[in-house]
Amino acid sequence: MENRRDLEELVTRLERLMEEMVGQQRRKLVALANRIQPGLSEDDLRDPHSFPQVTGRPEFAYEDGLLAGLIAAQVAMTRDGVDFVRERAEELGPGGG
Numbered sequence: 843m844e845n846r847r848d849l850e851e852l853v854t855r856l857e858r859l860m861e862e863m864v865g866q867q868r869r870k871l872v873a874l875a876n877r878i879q880p881g882l883s884e885d886d887l888r889d890p891h892s893f894p895q896v897t898g899r900p901e902f903a904y905e906d907g908l909l910a911g912l913i914a915a916q917v918a919m920t921r922d923g924v925d926f927v928r929e930r931a932e933e934l935g936p937g938g939g
Contacts (some may be wrong), residue, residue, distance in 0.1 A: 846931040853923040860916040865911045874905055 852930045868884060875882045878896045888904065897903065 846927070846934050849927045849930050853927050856923055857916075857920055860919055862913070864909070864912050864916055867905070867912055871902070871905050871909055874902055878902065 872884050872887060875887055875890075875893070875896050878899055882893065882896070882937065886893065887896075890902075895905075896938060
């Protein structure tokens with residue numbers, strides 16, 4: 843990494859990648875839920891315990907766990923990535939490189 847702009851671009855790309863991964867997993871989870879019980883939306887799955895015929899299925903629990911893990915990684919990466927860029931940018935000084 844040569845300068846602040848490179849660091850900011852890296853964080854932006856990582857944030858975009860994580861957002862895409864989370865979005866893909868959300869869509870996969872909704873599609874799976876709809877194979878089990880047609881007509882469910884992403885909003886319905888925000889309270890999945892209202893749909894025990896869906897949440898009781900091991901494959902749903904697995905995919906839901908993957909989504910939770912991706913979201914946790916996204917939060918950690920975003921928080922730590924932003925902190926890292928700020929700290930490194932301060933080290934680089936006002937010129938940024």
